[in-house]
Amino acid sequence: MSRNVRQTGQVMLMGLVLCGVGVLAWGLMLELGRRVHDQSSLNRATDAASYTAALIQARALNLHAYLNRAHIAHQLGMAHIIAVATATQYRSRLARQARIRNPPPSLIGAFFGPQHALAYTSALRGGILDFDSLQTFRDAFLRHERHVHQVIAQVRQSQIKDFERQREQAIHQVLIANVGQSGGALRGDTLKQLGLNVVLTVDDSPGLVVQQSANTPIWRDFLSTLVEQYDFLSERNHIKRNVWIINPRCPFKRHELRRKGHVHLGLDGQWRSEESLSFHALRYNKIVGCYHREYPMGWASLSTQGAPQSLELAGIELPDFSRQVFWRWAKTQSSGLSLTQLFGRNTETKWTSKGLGHYAALAKGRDDKPVRIALNVSQRLNTHSVISAVATAQAYFQYPTQIPSRPLTRAQQVSPSLFEPYWRATLIPNLSSP
Numbered sequence: 001m002s003r004n005v006r007q008t009g010q011v012m013l014m015g016l017v018l019c020g021v022g023v024l025a026w027g028l029m030l031e032l033g034r035r036v037h038d039q040s041s042l043n044r045a046t047d048a049a050s051y052t053a054a055l056i057q058a059r060a061l062n063l064h065a066y067l068n069r070a071h072i073a074h075q076l077g078m079a080h081i082i083a084v085a086t087a088t089q090y091r092s093r094l095a096r097q098a099r100i101r102n103p104p105p106s107l108i109g110a111f112f113g114p115q116h117a118l119a120y121t122s123a124l125r126g127g128i129l130d131f132d133s134l135q136t137f138r139d140a141f142l143r144h145e146r147h148v149h150q151v152i153a154q155v156r157q158s159q160i161k162d163f164e165r166q167r168e169q170a171i172h173q174v175l176i177a178n179v180g181q182s183g184g185a186l187r188g189d190t191l192k193q194l195g196l197n198v199v200l201t202v203d204d205s206p207g208l209v210v211q212q213s214a215n216t217p218i219w220r221d222f223l224s225t226l227v228e229q230y231d232f233l234s235e236r237n238h239i240k241r242n243v244w245i246i247n248p249r250c251p252f253k254r255h256e257l258r259r260k261g262h263v264h265l266g267l268d269g270q271w272r273s274e275e276s277l278s279f280h281a282l283r284y285n286k287i288v289g290c291y292h293r294e295y296p297m298g299w300a301s302l303s304t305q306g307a308p309q310s311l312e313l314a315g316i317e318l319p320d321f322s323r324q325v326f327w328r329w330a331k332t333q334s335s336g337l338s339l340t341q342l343f344g345r346n347t348e349t350k351w352t353s354k355g356l357g358h359y360a361a362l363a364k365g366r367d368d369k370p371v372r373i374a375l376n377v378s379q380r381l382n383t384h385s386v387i388s389a390v391a392t393a394q395a396y397f398q399y400p401t402q403i404p405s406r407p408l409t410r411a412q413q414v415s416p417s418l419f420e421p422y423w424r425a426t427l428i429p430n431l432s433s434p
Helices: 002-099 105-112 114-126 131-180 217-227 326-332 339-346 408-412
Strands: 196-203 209-213 236-241 256-265 271-285 289-305 349-352 358-362 371-380 386-397 423-428
Touching (some): 002 114, 002 217, 002 256, 002 271, 002 358, 002 371, 105 114, 131 196, 131 209, 131 349, 131 371, 217 256, 289 326, 289 339
Parallel strands (some): 289 349
Antiparallel strands (some): 196 371, 209 358, 236 256, 256 271, 271 289, 371 386
């Protein structure tokens, strides 16, 4: 009986040891679980921050594409305003010629048909153009130009200048929101309170977007191609001839009614628009044989220029046919301009313009590669414990393959640029080295 009593103390000692081991194991498991939770939270936050940085990059590139498109749209609007203003001036001068019957509408109808005589006299319905009407067009032109050189240019410059700051703020906000509210060991509203340190190990964005002058062959050709899509801005070069023979000595020539006009973008980035209508009467003399005597009916010319000048006339000297016959003047004419075109240049209206401005483009050699960004985020949990996570993302260009108005094959032809707003973001496997 006494032997059994002496053995009971050994079981209690073993139980205490086992309880201590259990408490230690529970503490280690709790610490390990907390460490796994903190590491998982940091991994998710780093992935989210890296994707956010790539998404901001893609949105910035798409913004530049939309700004470039808005720039082009305003330039097309300016071309239309110039064309409408020129056409209005042309109609006004056509009305003046019809009013003084030079040439007579009945003559035009007899040679070329009543429809041409009716079109000639219908110009009278619009009256004579006054300065206020032309000023209205000029004000509209200046509003478009103000958007190109001030509004769009300022937004573009601000985007380029503030991009890195905006991206950094977004990265910090995502990390704080994901780590600080994840239930981890540390809480706080700043990176310092959370013990976070962010390092960009890969960043392809510096120097990616550059501003270039729009007065380049690429931009001018692109804008000219777009202008050709509008019939109102397309070149007009029509000739109407009468049916019967006018002079037996010129059996293959007829009276002609010539209608010409165009909207042109010059090498200096300035616009010029011209409209003209002229009657070319067939004549004959023994010196030059058959020739056409030109009678201007309607003309107008409008151009933009960089010099700060107000509305003014070009003042080209016109020939005096009271002292010189037409055919002699035409034979010595070296400018290549017809008499009607000279009339237009003599009364040419000039508007002040700052030109085509600048546009955003991808830097040379950077248009065939995605824009990568890699983050290395470390978190100090205590004096002796530091965890870290790495994530990589990229902004890339992908043209949509299913647009009803465009053929599917175009997806293989469109290269990355800042004219198509199809930049996207995605996470990618971490890079082995920067």
